[in-house]
Amino acid sequence: MFSSSKETCSLRRNRLSPRTIEALQVLKYSIKQGQLAFTDHLIAKEEDYRLYGPVSDQTIAELTGMDRIEELASLFNNSELTS
Numbered sequence: 800m801f802s803s804s805k806e807t808c809s810l811r812r813n814r815l816s817p818r819t820i821e822a823l824q825v826l827k828y829s830i831k832q833g834q835l836a837f838t839d840h841l842i843a844k845e846e847d848y849r850l851y852g853p854v855s856d857q858t859i860a861e862l863t864g865m866d867r868i869e870e871l872a873s874l875f876n877n878s879e880l881t882s
Contacts, residue, residue, distance in 0.1 A: 852878060853878060854871075854874050854875060854878045858871075858874065859871065862874070
């Protein structure tokens with residue numbers, strides 16, 4: 800069976816104390832098990848793509864001219880219409 804500690808305890812890292820090696824092994828295990836997730840906050844959520852505020856007349860004209868009615872409807876559902 801492959802030992803993950805061999806990656807940590809290589810010849811180049813032989814000056815690490817046993818306590819440091821133990822801490823590294825615990826961290827590696829936690830990351831592999833998904834208990835530590837340092838990038839979860841970087842993953843975009845659906846609400847990150849919602850538009851808030853008014854839809855401009857220029858946007859309405861542009862999307863209508865390009866026959867992108869569904870996209871325009873989506874904007875209206877997530878925004879307020881300007882006068």
